[in-house]
Amino acid sequence: MLKALSLTALLLCNAQAYSASAGMPVTARIGSKCNITPASVTLAFGTLSSGDKEVFINVPTTCISGTKYAIEFGPGLYGALTARKMRHNAIPSAELAYTISATPSSGTSTGSQNIRVTGKLLANDYKDLPIGNYADTVIMRINP
Numbered sequence: 001m002l003k004a005l006s007l008t009a010l011l012l013c014n015a016q017a018y019s020a021s022a023g024m025p026v027t028a029r030i031g032s033k034c035n036i037t038p039a040s041v042t043l044a045f046g047t048l049s050s051g052d053k054e055v056f057i058n059v060p061t062t063c064i065s066g067t068k069y070a071i072e073f074g075p076g077l078y079g080a081l082t083a084r085k086m087r088h089n090a091i092p093s094a095e096l097a098y099t100i101s102a103t104p105s106s107g108t109s110t111g112s113q114n115i116r117v118t119g120k121l122l123a124n125d126y127k128d129l130p131i132g133n134y135a136d137t138v139i140m141r142i143n144p
Contacts, residue, residue: 002059006034013123018091025139034061034067034109034123034144036060037062041117043056043119045119050123051120051123052122053111054120054121056116057116058115058117059115059140060114060117060120061142064109065111067109069108069109071102072141072144073100073105074140076137078095079136084097084099084136088132089133091130091133094130094132094134096121097121098119098121099119099120100117100120100138101117101118102140103116136142
Protein backbone atom coordinates (compact mmCIF):
# COMPACT_ATOMS: atom_id res chain seq x y z
CA MET A 1 0.00 0.00 0.00
CA LEU A 2 2.87 2.32 0.71
CA LYS A 3 4.15 1.70 -2.78
CA ALA A 4 0.82 2.72 -4.36
CA LEU A 5 0.64 5.89 -2.30
CA SER A 6 4.14 6.93 -3.33
CA LEU A 7 3.33 6.40 -7.00
CA THR A 8 0.20 8.57 -6.74
CA ALA A 9 2.14 11.38 -5.10
CA LEU A 10 4.78 11.16 -7.81
CA LEU A 11 2.14 11.40 -10.56
CA LEU A 12 0.54 14.49 -8.98
CA CYS A 13 3.89 16.26 -8.74
CA ASN A 14 4.68 15.54 -12.39
CA ALA A 15 1.27 16.87 -13.54
CA GLN A 16 1.89 20.21 -11.84
CA ALA A 17 5.35 20.47 -13.38
CA TYR A 18 3.81 20.62 -16.89
CA SER A 19 1.42 23.53 -16.27
CA ALA A 20 2.46 27.13 -16.83
CA SER A 21 1.00 30.59 -16.64
CA ALA A 22 1.81 33.90 -18.26
CA GLY A 23 0.40 37.40 -18.45
CA MET A 24 -1.62 38.13 -21.57
CA PRO A 25 -1.71 41.73 -22.83
CA VAL A 26 -5.19 43.03 -23.62
CA THR A 27 -5.32 46.13 -25.83
CA ALA A 28 -7.81 48.25 -27.74
CA ARG A 29 -7.58 51.34 -29.91
CA ILE A 30 -10.42 53.73 -30.49
CA GLY A 31 -10.07 55.15 -33.97
CA SER A 32 -11.02 58.55 -35.19
CA LYS A 33 -14.60 59.55 -34.52
CA CYS A 34 -14.61 61.55 -37.76
CA ASN A 35 -12.99 61.11 -41.17
CA ILE A 36 -12.60 63.17 -44.32
CA THR A 37 -12.81 61.13 -47.52
CA PRO A 38 -11.09 61.31 -49.86
CA ALA A 39 -8.06 62.43 -47.86
CA SER A 40 -7.07 64.85 -50.62
CA VAL A 41 -9.34 67.26 -52.47
CA THR A 42 -8.55 70.35 -54.57
CA LEU A 43 -10.20 73.75 -54.39
CA ALA A 44 -9.44 75.07 -57.89
CA PHE A 45 -10.06 78.71 -58.81
CA GLY A 46 -9.21 78.10 -62.46
CA THR A 47 -7.97 80.90 -64.72
CA LEU A 48 -8.57 84.40 -63.38
CA SER A 49 -9.34 87.22 -65.79
CA SER A 50 -11.34 89.91 -64.03
CA GLY A 51 -13.65 90.36 -61.09
CA ASP A 52 -13.91 88.60 -57.78
CA LYS A 53 -13.97 84.82 -57.92
CA GLU A 54 -15.82 82.39 -55.64
CA VAL A 55 -15.60 78.61 -55.99
CA PHE A 56 -16.70 75.70 -53.85
CA ILE A 57 -16.30 71.95 -53.47
CA ASN A 58 -18.21 69.44 -51.40
CA VAL A 59 -15.94 67.45 -49.09
CA PRO A 60 -17.41 64.10 -47.95
CA THR A 61 -17.08 63.51 -44.21
CA THR A 62 -18.16 60.74 -41.89
CA CYS A 63 -18.54 60.97 -38.12
CA ILE A 64 -20.03 58.60 -35.60
CA SER A 65 -23.68 59.64 -35.40
CA GLY A 66 -24.25 62.09 -32.55
CA THR A 67 -20.65 63.33 -32.52
CA LYS A 68 -20.28 67.09 -32.13
CA TYR A 69 -17.69 68.44 -34.57
CA ALA A 70 -16.02 71.65 -35.70
CA ILE A 71 -14.26 72.29 -39.02
CA GLU A 72 -10.91 74.08 -38.94
CA PHE A 73 -8.42 75.07 -41.61
CA GLY A 74 -4.70 75.46 -41.04
CA PRO A 75 -2.83 78.60 -42.12
CA GLY A 76 -1.44 77.08 -45.31
CA LEU A 77 2.19 77.04 -46.40
CA TYR A 78 2.62 80.76 -47.07
CA GLY A 79 0.14 82.70 -44.97
CA ALA A 80 -1.58 82.84 -41.62
CA LEU A 81 -4.99 81.81 -40.31
CA THR A 82 -6.33 85.28 -41.02
CA ALA A 83 -4.35 85.93 -44.23
CA ARG A 84 -3.92 82.83 -46.39
CA LYS A 85 -1.81 83.21 -49.52
CA MET A 86 -1.02 81.21 -52.63
CA ARG A 87 2.50 81.62 -53.99
CA HIS A 88 3.58 81.93 -57.62
CA ASN A 89 5.37 78.75 -58.75
CA ALA A 90 8.37 80.65 -60.23
CA ILE A 91 8.32 83.99 -58.36
CA PRO A 92 8.16 83.29 -54.62
CA SER A 93 7.64 86.98 -53.77
CA ALA A 94 4.35 87.02 -55.75
CA GLU A 95 1.56 85.99 -53.39
CA LEU A 96 -2.18 85.87 -53.98
CA ALA A 97 -4.47 86.34 -50.96
CA TYR A 98 -7.58 84.20 -50.60
CA THR A 99 -10.13 83.12 -48.00
CA ILE A 100 -11.75 79.76 -47.31
CA SER A 101 -14.70 78.79 -45.18
CA ALA A 102 -16.79 75.71 -44.40
CA THR A 103 -20.56 75.27 -44.29
CA PRO A 104 -21.58 73.96 -41.85
CA SER A 105 -18.54 74.88 -39.77
CA SER A 106 -19.76 72.93 -36.74
CA GLY A 107 -22.66 70.79 -35.62
CA THR A 108 -23.75 67.35 -34.51
CA SER A 109 -23.18 64.59 -37.03
CA THR A 110 -25.88 62.28 -38.27
CA GLY A 111 -23.28 60.07 -39.98
CA SER A 112 -22.11 60.90 -43.50
CA GLN A 113 -22.45 64.42 -44.84
CA ASN A 114 -20.83 66.85 -47.25
CA ILE A 115 -19.06 69.93 -45.96
CA ARG A 116 -19.16 72.77 -48.47
CA VAL A 117 -15.75 74.46 -48.67
CA THR A 118 -15.88 77.90 -50.28
CA GLY A 119 -12.88 79.84 -51.55
CA LYS A 120 -12.87 83.53 -52.44
CA LEU A 121 -10.45 85.74 -54.34
CA LEU A 122 -10.82 89.50 -54.74
CA ALA A 123 -9.95 91.14 -58.07
CA ASN A 124 -7.96 93.83 -56.25
CA ASP A 125 -5.71 91.11 -54.80
CA TYR A 126 -4.64 89.74 -58.20
CA LYS A 127 -4.98 92.57 -60.71
CA ASP A 128 -1.30 93.61 -60.44
CA LEU A 129 0.25 90.19 -59.92
CA PRO A 130 2.42 88.43 -62.54
CA ILE A 131 0.69 85.86 -64.74
CA GLY A 132 1.36 82.23 -63.90
CA ASN A 133 0.32 79.49 -61.55
CA TYR A 134 -0.29 80.06 -57.85
CA ALA A 135 -0.78 77.35 -55.24
CA ASP A 136 -0.98 76.65 -51.53
CA THR A 137 -1.74 73.62 -49.35
CA VAL A 138 -4.12 73.93 -46.43
CA ILE A 139 -4.92 71.27 -43.86
CA MET A 140 -8.64 70.79 -43.23
CA ARG A 141 -9.51 69.24 -39.87
CA ILE A 142 -12.75 67.89 -38.54
CA ASN A 143 -12.45 67.93 -34.77
CA PRO A 144 -14.86 65.91 -32.66
